[in-house]
Amino acid sequence: DAGITQSPRHKVTETGTPVTLRCHQTENHRYMYWYRQDPGHGLRLIHYSYGVKDTDKGEVSDGYSVSRSKTEDFLLTLESATSSQTSVYFCAISDGGRAGEQFFGPGTRLTVL
């Protein structure tokens, strides 16, 4: 299994509080992604990174920011959490090869009350 961990695995927070989710990889892969999973929508891309300090927006980036200061860590921040951000968040990594598989972390279940 690809070495990807996410922390925390579960979190309950209140509306308006800041939240940071961490993705850590031990594979030295260049590309990292944050997705959210909601019923009826599958997984949707929030932000992604194509290198240290290189990030870009995905499909549903409003209300989220990311940072990648080193290859192994990709942080997702909700500056002021809202109930609509209650979701399961997945981190994924890829080495960038043509047939490159995307490996997913175990997910973080976030509940915003």
Add this chain to the structure above:
Amino acid sequence: AQTVTQSQPEMSVQEAETVTLSCTYDTSESDYYLFWYKQPPSRQMILVIRQEAYKQQNATENRFSVNFQKAAKSFSLKISDSQLGDAAMYFCAYRVNAGGTSYGKLTFGQGTILTVHP
């Protein structure tokens, strides 16, 4: 923008039987990959099978095979000899073969919940 549609929210199959999950997609690209991911109750995302658009031969992985119809933009998954462990949510996903900064972004369908009856 690319879209992926799974029109079957739920499917069921008897153990040892065959089931087919449907997926359609919309793209103007010619060079892309299609994937089927399995998500069991553990929530872990597991790659089941992948198909490169330039390859005419349908991909096969043991009991899993696809029917890739490029002109119709259809990508169905067939599971033969279904097992209880196949019960999961299945996602169809699309990725354009773009390099550099645009590499690797996946577009997912809504998912199909597969139930396997003993």
